[in-house]
Amino acid sequence: MGTTAAERFSVTDSAVAADLRVLVLAGGLSYERDVSLRSGRRVLDALRAVGVEAELRDADVALLPALAADPPDAVVIALHGATGEDGSLRGVLDLCGIPYVGCDARASRLAWDKPSAKAVLREAGIPTPDWVALPHDRFSELGAVAVLDRIADRLGLPLMVKPAQGGSGLGAAVVRDAASLPAAMVGCFAYDSTALVERYVPGMDVAVSVIDLGDGPQALPPVEIVPRNGVYDYAARYTAGRTTWHAPARLEPDVAASVADVALAAHTALGLRDLSRVDVIVDAAGQPHVLEVNVSPGMTETSLLPLAVQAAGLDFGRLLGSLVNRAAARVTA
Ligand SMILES: Nc1ncnc2c1ncn2[C@@H]1O[C@H](COP(=O)(O)OP(=O)(O)O)[C@@H](O)[C@H]1O
Ligand SMILES: [Mg+2]
Numbered sequence: 488m489g490t491t492a493a494e495r496f497s498v499t500d501s502a503v504a505a506d507l508r509v510l511v512l513a514g515g516l517s518y519e520r521d522v523s524l525r526s527g528r529r530v531l532d533a534l535r536a537v538g539v540e541a542e543l544r545d546a547d548v549a550l551l552p553a554l555a556a557d558p559p560d561a562v563v564i565a566l567h568g569a570t571g572e573d574g575s576l577r578g579v580l581d582l583c584g585i586p587y588v589g590c591d592a593r594a595s596r597l598a599w600d601k602p603s604a605k606a607v608l609r610e611a612g613i614p615t616p617d618w619v620a621l622p623h624d625r626f627s628e629l630g631a632v633a634v635l636d637r638i639a640d641r642l643g644l645p646l647m648v649k650p651a652q653g654g655s656g657l658g659a660a661v662v663r664d665a666a667s668l669p670a671a672m673v674g675c676f677a678y679d680s681t682a683l684v685e686r687y688v689p690g691m692d693v694a695v696s697v698i699d700l701g702d703g704p705q706a707l708p709p710v711e712i713v714p715r716n717g718v719y720d721y722a723a724r725y726t727a728g729r730t731t732w733h734a735p736a737r738l739e740p741d742v743a744a745s746v747a748d749v750a751l752a753a754h755t756a757l758g759l760r761d762l763s764r765v766d767v768i769v770d771a772a773g774q775p776h777v778l779e780v781n782v783s784p785g786m787t788e789t790s791l792l793p794l795a796v797q798a799a800g801l802d803f804g805r806l807l808g809s810l811v812n813r814a815a816a817r818v819t820a
Pocket of ligand 1: 649653685686687692719768778
């Protein structure tokens with residue numbers, strides 16, 4: 488207490504990477520390509536606005552030759568979905584000896600797979616809704632009807648069905664009665680071969696961005712999400728007017744503090760680095776439940792991390808510049 492966010496983050500001019508050459512990666516072939524292109528453009532503009540020499544490029548067949556011919560000092564990964572978050576691209580950048588903002592390949596892969604990440608969170612004592620992960624093959628082998636009956640019995644209703652790996656709300660559905668469960672599973676399997684079926688927790692949807700500029704991870708003000716039709720799906724996220732945000736979230740101070748603690752604990756338990764966004768539901772009793780942690784969060788005009796940065800009174804470009812500086816200083820293998 489007593490310090491401003493700007494002081495805590497010490498984003499000084501000297502920390503901004505004005506003399507570094509940065510490559511922003513955006514696009515990719517995931518369902519979130521369009522969002523990624525918008526994130527990349529926003530990151531590019533913000534870096535250039537603080538004097539950083541930055542360039543935008545897709546993660547396609549031209550990438551590796553370009554990295555070899557003219558290696559940047561650091562990469563910012565504005566790729567969402569598997570391309571940016573399953574860890575593989577980070578592994579390739581490690582092979583090339585090029586540092587990047589964000590967590591390493593192993594942590595990225597862990598956070599990307601929601602059931603694996605949830606198991607780590609639960610092990611660490613961090614609350615996350617009860618769940619079962621069901622690969623499509625097992626679902627068929629064990630008999631869909633028997634499996635779904637057992638799930639509804641054990642986890643209760645309503646349920647949330649979503650792809651084990653994925654994002655932007657694609658393939659996700661709330662199931663309020665047992666009869667709707669099969670259709671939700673089919674919809675989910677269109678996006679991923681494994682479905683995550685989770686206890687639905689009613690409450691406030693909150694996103695907590697975590698930033699580490701060298702003094703350990705810090706939570707930015709929580710952002711409250713209020714989708715107009717009650718569901719934070721793809722359309723609600725990326726269509727103007729479909730969602731209202733409150734930054735900071737309308738939470739009592741003690742609840743806001745416990746939400747920040749849980750987010751920091753999740754970031755740490757998953758072994759993350761630099762930045763992440765922890766998606767949380769705060770129930771009626773003020774208890775936070777972690778849904779997932781994003782290692783390459785959206786950076787568009789309506790994305791949650793930039794809103795949190797603004798609510799903290801920080802400059803997005805300077806913050807990115809500081810993160811780039813830290814990444815560039817990292818010794819790679
Ligand atoms: N168990 C749950 N209980 C209540 N709402 C949920 C639950 N799981 C997901 N949601 C809702 O769906 C949204 C997307 O879920 P999330 O797990 O964050 O996946 P992603 O953002 O990767 O699509 C959440 O922001 C929340 O609104
Ligand atoms: Mg989410």
